Amino acid sequence: MISETIGIIGGTGWLGGSIAKAALANALLPAENLVISNRSGDHPLAQHGACLVMDNQELVDRSDLVIIAVRPEHFASLNINATGKTIVSLMAGIPAQTIVAQTSASAVVRAMPNAAVEIEQSFTPWYCFGELDATLKSLVQRLFECVGTAAEVQEEGFIDYLSALSGTGPxxxxxxxxxxxxxxxxxxxxxxxxxxxxxxxxxxxxxxxxxxxxxxxxxxxxxxxxxxxxxxxxxxxxxxxxxxxxxxxxxxxxxxxxxxx
Ligand SMILES: NC(=O)c1ccc[n+]([C@@H]2O[C@H](COP(=O)([O-])OP(=O)(O)OC[C@H]3O[C@@H](n4cnc5c(N)ncnc54)[C@H](OP(=O)(O)O)[C@@H]3O)[C@@H](O)[C@H]2O)c1
Structure with missing residues (x-):
């Protein structure tokens, strides 16, 4: 098990919730190291020990790795300061540079899973923008291996193309x-x-x-x-x-x- 804390903004949605569930089921981390947020409160994941919050800044402050799993149209209103943190964005169509500009994150990983995360059969390509040490890179890879297979790609444009290929899943x-x-x-x-x-x-x-x-x-x-x-x-x-x-x-x-x- 890893010792880092992972926070998932939108961690009760289709993708965020499936990744949260799989990370716990595959014993990637103890439930107390998982923080999830949404706007509507209560969710069954909280009964499995994950910490559910409605304050995204609190989630960011408590997390070593922050995953953004909200729909792209909700990103602009998130209003988080992630200075010194690494953000993993699952959002289609939002460039890494835009995410850095809005959150002050030190590094951004753009990842593109698909709906088959629900059955742990997704393929998730991911691209790293900014400096990410080997430990965090390995954590990103292991996280997405909880929901299928995953591979790092070397160009951000590949993520946009693959959004239309594997991102469309079924x-x-x-x-x-x-x-x-x-x-x-x-x-x-x-x-x-x-x-x-x-x-x-x-x-x-x-x-x-x-x-x-x-x-x-x-x-x-x-x-x-x-x-x-x-x-x-x-x-x-x-x-x-x-x-x-x-x-x-x-x-x-x-x-x-x-x-x-
Ligand atoms: N679904 C796919 O097949 C797929 C494939 C590839 C990539 N993606 C990407 O994955 C992301 C999530 O998609 P999804 O299908 O999982 O969407 P979803 O099921 O609608 O989940 C979004 C979650 O975000 C929460 N949320 C919305 N605004 C929030 C806020 N301000 N703070 C905290 N939580 C908030 C929602 O809960 P509340 O309403 O309770 O706040 C909901 O649980 C999207 O950006 C999409 O581009 C999806």
């Missing part, structure tokens, strides 16, 4: 699943069967990719020169990959422009 698979089901229904397949088939493809069959190389899998299935080959060739001719590229660029440009109101 969104692309959900779009694929609904498209498969809708099209099957239009083709006359009963709705319940269409839903089962689409869910199997996206959620269950795709588990094979956890241990197999995706390109080798495509090559092997296309090698039968039958149904799968015809279906995938139609996707390729429809410029599937280019469409994915445009979608990622579109999301990344929103992240780069910033989401602050």
């Amino acid at each position: 969104a692309f698979p959900a779009l694929l699943m609904t498209a498969l089901a809708h099209q099957a229904i239009i083709a006359g397949i009963p709705s319940d069967i269409a839903q089962l088939a689409a869910k199997n493809v996206v959620v269950h069959s795709s588990q094979l990719l956890a241990t197999r190389d995706a390109q080798e899998m495509i090559d092997a299935l296309v090698g039968y020169r039958g149904v799968t080959a015809a279906a995938l060739q139609s996707m390729t001719l429809g410029h599937f990959e280019e469409q994915i590229g445009r979608a990622l660029q579109k999301g990344a440009s929103v992240a780069r422009k910033g989401l602050q109101s």
